[in-house]
Amino acid sequence: xxxxxxxxxxxxxxxxxxxxxxxxxxxxxxxxxxxxxxxxxxxxxxxxxxxxxxxxxxxxxxxxxxxxxxxxxxxxxxxxxxxxxxxxxxxxxxxxxxxxxxxxxxxxxxxxxxxxxxxxxxxxxxxxxxxxxxxxxxxxxxxxxxxx
Amino acid sequence: xxxxxxxxxxxxxxxxxxxxxxxxxxxxxxxxxxxxxxxxxxxxxxxxxxxxxxxxxxxxxxxxxxxxxxxxxxxxxxxxxxxxxxxxxxxxxxxxxxxxxxxxxxxxxxxxxxxxxxxxxxxxxxxxxxxxxxxxxxxxxxxxxxxx
Amino acid sequence: xxxxxxxxxxxxxxxxxxxxxxxxxxxxxxxxxxxxxxxxxxxxxxxxxxxxxxxxxxxxxxxxxxxxxxxxxxxxxxxxxxxxxxxxxxxxxxxxxxxxxxxxxxxxxxxxxxxxxxxxxxxxxxxxxxxxxxxxxxxxxxxxxxxx
Numbered sequence: 071x072x073x074x075x076x077x078x079x080x081x082x083x084x085x086x087x088x089x090x091x092x093x094x095x096x097x098x099x100x101x102x103x104x105x106x107x108x109x110x111x112x113x114x115x116x117x118x119x120x121x122x123x124x125x126x127x128x129x130x131x132x133x134x135x136x137x138x139x140x141x142x143x144x145x146x147x148x149x150x151x152x153x154x155x156x157x158x159x160x161x162x163x164x165x166x167x168x169x170x171x172x173x174x175x176x177x178x179x180x181x182x183x184x185x186x187x188x189x190x191x192x193x194x195x196x197x198x199x200x201x202x203x204x205x206x207x208x209x210x211x212x213x214x215x216x217x218x
Numbered sequence: 219x220x221x222x223x224x225x226x227x228x229x230x231x232x233x234x235x236x237x238x239x240x241x242x243x244x245x246x247x248x249x250x251x252x253x254x255x256x257x258x259x260x261x262x263x264x265x266x267x268x269x270x271x272x273x274x275x276x277x278x279x280x281x282x283x284x285x286x287x288x289x290x291x292x293x294x295x296x297x298x299x300x301x302x303x304x305x306x307x308x309x310x311x312x313x314x315x316x317x318x319x320x321x322x323x324x325x326x327x328x329x330x331x332x333x334x335x336x337x338x339x340x341x342x343x344x345x346x347x348x349x350x351x352x353x354x355x356x357x358x359x360x361x362x363x364x365x366x
Numbered sequence: 367x368x369x370x371x372x373x374x375x376x377x378x379x380x381x382x383x384x385x386x387x388x389x390x391x392x393x394x395x396x397x398x399x400x401x402x403x404x405x406x407x408x409x410x411x412x413x414x415x416x417x418x419x420x421x422x423x424x425x426x427x428x429x430x431x432x433x434x435x436x437x438x439x440x441x442x443x444x445x446x447x448x449x450x451x452x453x454x455x456x457x458x459x460x461x462x463x464x465x466x467x468x469x470x471x472x473x474x475x476x477x478x479x480x481x482x483x484x485x486x487x488x489x490x491x492x493x494x495x496x497x498x499x500x501x502x503x504x505x506x507x508x509x510x511x512x513x514x
Contacts, residue, residue, distance in 0.1 A: 073225075074309045081365040084306045088358035088365075091299045095351055098295055112288070119340040129281065133425065140408070146294050146442050147394055151387045153302035154449035158380045161370045192415040203391055210384040217377040217384075222457045229513040232454045236506035236513075239447045243499055246443055260436070267488040277429065294442050301450035 078166035083156045086173040090149050093181060097145060100188070101138035108132040141187045144199070145180070151206050152176050159209040162216045176205040226314035231304045234321040238297050241329060245293060248336070249286035256280040289335045292347070293328065299354050300324050307357040310364045324353040374462035379452045382469040386445050389477060393441060396484070397434035404428040437483045440495070441476070447502050448472050455505040458512045472501040 074080040104110075109125050110132030111117035117127040131139060156176070160169055179202035186195040222228040252258070257273050258280030259265035265275040279287065304324070308317055327350035334343040370376040400406070405421050406428030407413035413423040427435060452472070456465055475498035482491040 073311050075311045075364075080309065084310055084361050084365040087302050087306050088361040091303045091354055091358040094295065094299050095355060098351070113285070113338065113340075115338040115340040115343075119344075129278075129284070130425075136425070137409070142295055146298070147390065147438055150298040150302070150442070150446040150449065151390050153298065154383050154446070154453075155387045157302075157305070157453070158383050161376065162380055163369050163371045190409065190411040192409075192411040195411075196415075203394070206387055207391060210387040213380050213384040216371075217380040221459050223459045223512075228457065232458055232509050232513040235450050235454050236509040239451045239502055239506040242443065242447050243503060246499070261433070261486065261488075263486040263488040263491075267492075277426075277432065290443055294446070298446040298450070301446065305450075305453070 074160075077160070079160045079164040079169035082166065082170040082173045083160045086177040087153060087156065089177055090152070090180065093184070094142075094145055094149060097138070097142050097184060101135065101142060104132075104134040104138040108134045110135045137187070141184055144183070144187070148199075148202060148206070149180065152180075152202075155206055155209045155213065158213050162213055164212075168212075172205050172209050176202050179205070222308075225308070227308045227312040227317035230314065230318040230321045231308045234325040235301060235304065237325055238300070238328065241332070242290075242293055242297060245286070245290050245332060249283060249290060252280075252282040252286040256282045258283045285335070289332055292331070292335070296347075296350055296354070297328065300328075300350075303354055303357045303361060306361050310361055312360075316360075320353050320357050324350050327353070370456075373456070375456045375460045375465035378462065378466040378469045379456045382473040383449060383452065385473055386448070386476065389480070390438075390441055390445065393434070393438050393480060397431065397438060400428075400430040400434040404430045406431045433483070437480055440479070440483070444495075444498055444502070445476065448476075448498075451502055451505045451509065454509050458509055460508075464508075468501050468505050472498050475501070 106120065109121055111121055111125065111127045112129060112131065114127040117125045156169075156173055159172065179198045183195055183198040183202060186192075186198060254268065257269055259269055259273065259275045260277060260279065262275040265273045304321055307320065327346045331343055331346040331350060334340075334346060402416065405417055407417055407421065407423045408425060408427065410423040413421045452469055455468065475494045479491055479494040479498060482488075482494060
């Protein structure tokens, strides 16, 4: 069996993917923390179990939870696309250098995006969104070019 | 061409991924059923086409649809991360045993998560969320360790 | 290193994945355009930075933005599943013909889904959703069959 162990392009992708999986988990924890501190529960069974005495579920999210959910949602619109295109790019025969540049650019930009979203920083957030998107677009164009 | 046929670690990942794709589809069907039974349409063209005579679209989701959408959303925050890290874990040279344990743990926990979300069961839902998240985290840490 | 260069099944998957990554980016741009033209900002820092003089953030999305977000959300419920099952299907030893049929069916149906969602066309949108879902289901069943 010929796996991808010792392929340097794959290794960059693998480490970045693992970091992004951990980052997505931390964003879920952050949302849970906002939910707990603002006592904002939409599921009645959550209000009963985790809310303070007498907490009622509300159909609308508190502003802090809504922001945390937008952070996660923006990740969902970008990170799974990276998971796919990054691996396809590696499997299409990317150089170690190209893979490292694309994968680390994407990963660092997305971590920065989350931090700037949490801290309400504009235009930093839009800039970092664009940098990460350009990494995905660059790999997508490269993949089309190589496999046509 | 050297594919991954007959790699046992890959086979566990492949079957679990396929089950999760089918599970995600069934969750979409479930949301559609809630929409139909609560006559809750947000798109006017859907109310016209699928609603009972005289049904109006509403900008807010009915409680039953909102819950079904939260089930799907929670899947989106977890399952694509599994798709990525599970494959990277296999391609990094996972043992058949390790892959089977991680992949089946994740898959069964996520199916249980959906069922307990549908039936409003806490703390079962939070527990199953955590078990599945730990499977992803375990693979992510393993991938970083192996590829550093 | 034995990569997937010159594997025709992989090449169909690779090109379709790249197109879908670009399509997801264009859907994000479309949402941004709806946000700008309806001046609908939910983050105060966005209203300050990108809104016209005196624009206030609103906790609820404008109808045009809400529709654009539903288009993206529907993609998230389907395209990452394709990314995963398409690659697993190829790595399980798909024929070039089978991969081309499944991947192009899915890709064209999803592009058609977005266009019919933008133009409020039913039942075209539901039909195209179903066609794309059937492609994913077909690959999932095939993967389970081959790897059992």
